[in-house]
Amino acid sequence: MFRWTLHGNGRTVDADTIVAPEERLSWPLTVGIGAQHVVAMFGATFLVPVITGFPPSTTLLFSGLGTMLFLLITRNRMPSYLGSSFAFIAPITASTQADSMEAALGGVLVTGVLLALLGLLVQRVGTAWIGALMPPVVMGSIVALIGLNLVPTAYQENFSKAPVTAAITLCAVILCTALFKGILGRVSILVGVIVGYLVAVARGEVDFTPFNEAAWLGLPEFHHPEFNLGLIPIFLPVIVVLLAENVGHVTSVGTMTGRDLKPLVGRTLFADGLATTISAGFGGSPTTTYGENIGVMSATRVYSTAAYWVAGIVAVLLSLSPKVGALINTIPAGVLGGVTFVLYGLIAIIGFRMWVDGRVDFSSPKNQLTAGVALVIAIADLHWELGDFAFTGIALGTLAALVIYHGMSWIGRYTGTDNEVSGLQDPGRSAHDAAGRA
Numbered sequence: 488m489f490r491w492t493l494h495g496n497g498r499t500v501d502a503d504t505i506v507a508p509e510e511r512l513s514w515p516l517t518v519g520i521g522a523q524h525v526v527a528m529f530g531a532t533f534l535v536p537v538i539t540g541f542p543p544s545t546t547l548l549f550s551g552l553g554t555m556l557f558l559l560i561t562r563n564r565m566p567s568y569l570g571s572s573f574a575f576i577a578p579i580t581a582s583t584q585a586d587s588m589e590a591a592l593g594g595v596l597v598t599g600v601l602l603a604l605l606g607l608l609v610q611r612v613g614t615a616w617i618g619a620l621m622p623p624v625v626m627g628s629i630v631a632l633i634g635l636n637l638v639p640t641a642y643q644e645n646f647s648k649a650p651v652t653a654a655i656t657l658c659a660v661i662l663c664t665a666l667f668k669g670i671l672g673r674v675s676i677l678v679g680v681i682v683g684y685l686v687a688v689a690r691g692e693v694d695f696t697p698f699n700e701a702a703w704l705g706l707p708e709f710h711h712p713e714f715n716l717g718l719i720p721i722f723l724p725v726i727v728v729l730l731a732e733n734v735g736h737v738t739s740v741g742t743m744t745g746r747d748l749k750p751l752v753g754r755t756l757f758a759d760g761l762a763t764t765i766s767a768g769f770g771g772s773p774t775t776t777y778g779e780n781i782g783v784m785s786a787t788r789v790y791s792t793a794a795y796w797v798a799g800i801v802a803v804l805l806s807l808s809p810k811v812g813a814l815i816n817t818i819p820a821g822v823l824g825g826v827t828f829v830l831y832g833l834i835a836i837i838g839f840r841m842w843v844d845g846r847v848d849f850s851s852p853k854n855q856l857t858a859g860v861a862l863v864i865a866i867a868d869l870h871w872e873l874g875d876f877a878f879t880g881i882a883l884g885t886l887a888a889l890v891i892y893h894g895m896s897w898i899g900r901y902t903g904t905d906n907e908v909s910g911l912q913d914p915g916r917s918a919h920d921a922a923g924r925a
Contacts, residue, residue: 521797623845
């Protein structure tokens with residue numbers, strides 16, 4: 488389990504080879520690559536607790552512990568880092584405003600348990616049923632509507648409070664992504680935060696009092712969940728996002744390493760759910776597998792799980808310094824506004840990309856209505872209270888996507904009016920192919 492074969496001479500990676508998950512480079516190089524993974528995950532991981540009000544040090548602690556737990560459950564066969572999940576921001580914010588942070592933790596914990604159970608189900612019966620329940624038009628709509636639902640909050644709570652700093656931060660992220668490749672381009676969010684933070688300091692928008700008063704060493708701040716059943720439905724759509732992220736990341740790593748890792752999807756879902764459950768039990772943010780770290784592996788061609796053990800250990804060590812958490816908490820609203828504009832937009836784009844990858848035919852009224860109604864409900868953030876249960880735009884939009892798609896499919900089959908042809912080529916792709924031939 489904890490033995491890795493030395494790759495080649497331990498110092499170099501040939502252009503036509505990769506360092507496999509069960510291999511490693513020399514330990515100094517492995518530690519260095521592990522440090523790169525910490526940098527790659529840090530920008531996005533600490534933003535979730537800052538935005539939601541959760542303690543950053545606690546999030547770092549359970550991010551590191553969750554990553555090591557993930558590696559154990561997947562038997563070191565799936566290299567991945569578990570960072571904070573942005574998909575939870577909307578339900579956490581809504582739950583905190585409606586009740587308390589402890590109630591939000593309760594919703595996160597229940598979601599983690601359900602995801603872990605879903606992982607056990609997938610491990611037993613496979614993933615075919617997922618595509619039947621949520622074809623690309625449905626899954627893409629659900630992912631996209633979560634990102635779009637968050638944008639008004641990002642503007643009202645952060646961007647509008649310091650628009651100059653927010654705009655500079657946003658521009659810094661875009662320029663870093665455009666100008667740099669490799670690791671620097673992949674941590675553009677972190678670079679944008681640093682640039683925006685320096686601007687905020689110069690403009691007198693940062694209060695260093697909490698940082699100055701914090702101790703150098705100490706345990707993170709712990710909180711425990713409370714359960715408000717009326718808020719649970721707000722969290723359920725997030726499971727779809729986590730499912731899509733896990734399947735997508737397993738597929739990506741499998742493609743890059745030349746291995747069939749799909750049998751591990753059940754284990755990754757179970758590990759992610761368990762890590763989220765444990766984190767929520769003590770006040771940490773929910774977790775998910777991180778595309779940023781997959782990008783680091785792609786750039787370095789090092790897929791060694793040993794580097795992720797290093798990253799997990801470093802995250803735990805950082806969490807034991809209250810100074811680190813206090814410094815993170817000094818990030819002002821303007822900086823958060825700039826980066827959340829990017830991040831929430833990217834969540835929506837992931838959903839749109841699912842439509843493209845799934846070649847969704849939007850000449851079909853069924854697909855048009857499934858996506859259109861779901862997105863409008865989420866953007867308008869409709870609310871509906873049914874007894875003790877509260878349904879927000881995300882929950883209602885998710886429900887609408889599922890009901891409209893499967894309802895119209897059933898009606899079409901029953902009446903014989905469903906003229907959608909299976910495998911119909913996407914019109915946009917047809918145009919692209921025609922242009923290529925020309």
